[in-house]
Amino acid sequence: MTKYVVVGSGIIGLYTTFCLLQHGVDPYQVTVLAEYLPGDESVNYASPYAGGNFSCITDDDPATLAYDKHTYTHLHVLQRELGGPACGLDRYLSTEYWDTKPSRRKLDSLASYLECYEVVTDGPAYGIRFKSWNFNCPFFLLNFQIYLQDKGVRFKRGKLSHIAQAYLADTRCVFNCTGLGAHGLGGVNDTAVYPTRGQVVVVKAPHVTENRMRWGADYATYVIKRPYSNDQLILGGFMHKDNWSGDTFRDQSNDILARTTELFPEILTRNPRGSSIADLEVVRVVAGLRPSRHGGVRIERELVDHNKILVHNYGASGYGYQAGLGMAHEAVRLALMGDSKI
16 A cells, blocks of 8 residues: 655755654655656766755744754654664864854744854855754665655656656655756646756765865855765855756866865865866766755645645755755655545
């Protein structure tokens, strides 16, 4: 019996499945249906390409701040369930700067729950330092899937042309966690959805064990330590709105390397291979498409065919890993309202 179908196996779909189980849903009644599954690579499958950490990239609207807080304060439960940090989810210190000081509402929210929180005054702009959560995204997704399968959740590969195809014979509730796919999915066709392209350079850097970021009005520069990855460091990046290209470009890589090493000089000065950019061991260059949405995330419940439920949960752009557990909690809450009806 498949009472619940989660469409999409990116981080939002997996978080949503996990929250269903946390709310007491029988895992044998849950199927994850997706065109791409953990271990796959496609520019249309955003989650494996994410930098993957808890940062301060999100907006300051109350709902998003609440999703961030819920995720940050509950990730330890997920980490424990998946067997500890070796699942690809670990803790590192992070220093973040803004060219323009964030709103008081955002800063007050962050200060209320971030561990090891302090204001940094010696940087290029207003900054804070705190203990973050870092993901080895491809590895973490695989371990997350294994955990859910071991619990009894079924994973099925399939591409839908219409959301109605997600309803199996005994399905009463579908979660639409399709990210960018919501743009062209029949029955959804959300034209507010658009990609925000990013490009990153992955280097080997055993000497760097923390994150550093700088946020500007029209740019983002970030250094993210990838846990359990043989010392990989993610260097980025770009925020190209409505750009659907998964291609990578040498001039953009050069720009990333220049900005990140200026922001975090120790990448070069402590590099055992040498102190120039040419001495860095580049592992990979990759581009990904963040599933953005005009108006922000869509978490909404619909009634379908009088007695079936459709819950939308998508549009997290570049903050799915850090806000997605809170988003999933809200989506599952909406789905289980009046549970006797579904």
